[in-house]
Amino acid sequence: MLVKLILQGITMITVEKSDPFSSESCRLIELLSAELAAITGDNGKSNFTVDAMSDDKALWALAKNSQGNAIGCGAIRPLTQNIAELKRMFSDRSVPGVGCALLKFLEKSAKEMGYTELRLETRHINYRAVNFYKKNGYIRIANYGPYIGRTEAVCFSKALR
Template sequence: MLVTLILQGITMITVEKSDPFSSESHRLIEMLSVELAAITGDNGKSNFTVEAMSDDKALWALAKNSHGKAIGCGAIRPLTQNIAELKRMFSDRSVSGIGGALLTFLEKSAKEMGYRELRLGTRHMNYRAVNFYEKNGYIRIENYGPYIGRTEAVCFSKPLR
């Protein structure tokens, strides 16, 4: 599957399944880690490894601009048979709509893979992420998995219809 965002007749963003071990993926993961550390004091690497993307029910995606440069990334990985977790969402914000294009791609892909729900965790102080997910129909839920008992964390869920 491929998602392409076209604005005013110009292809701006293309999102597709990609190799999480590629140099482009590594560059974006590192950019995300630096940004998370600056916002929250934690780079977020403790709850994600690229090796987890080798699972058949996992997916790594890259968003690319009209010149083919990787400008965003995101992943889904299994939590249960019916629930996937959204991980490592990142946009370099070089063009508008990267996050939305990635999220659309990952939600459609998760549904096609048989998932019925997406979940994610972030931190309360990551206001940009919290606002983004709420704007895109995610609702706050009780903290799950590694986020249980962590007062700085906030978790979200969205049914896939």
């Protein structure tokens, strides 16, 4: 599957399944980790490894601009048979709409893979992420898995219809 966001007749963003070990992916993961560390004090690497993307029901995606440069990334990985977790969502914000394009691609892919729900965790202090997910239909849920009891964490869910 390939998603293209077209603005004023020009393809601005292309999102597709990619190799999480590629140099482009690694560069974006490092940019995300640095940004998370600056915002929250934690780079987010403790709850995600690229090796987790080897699962058959996991997916790594890159968003690219019209020149073919990687400008965003995101992933889904299985939590249960029917629930996937959204991980490592990042946009370098060089083109408007990268986050929405990635999220649309990952939600559609998750549904096609048989998932009925997506969950995610971010930090309360990461206002941009919290507002983005709320704006895109995610609802607050009780913290799950490794986030239980972590007061700095906030978890969200969205049913895939």
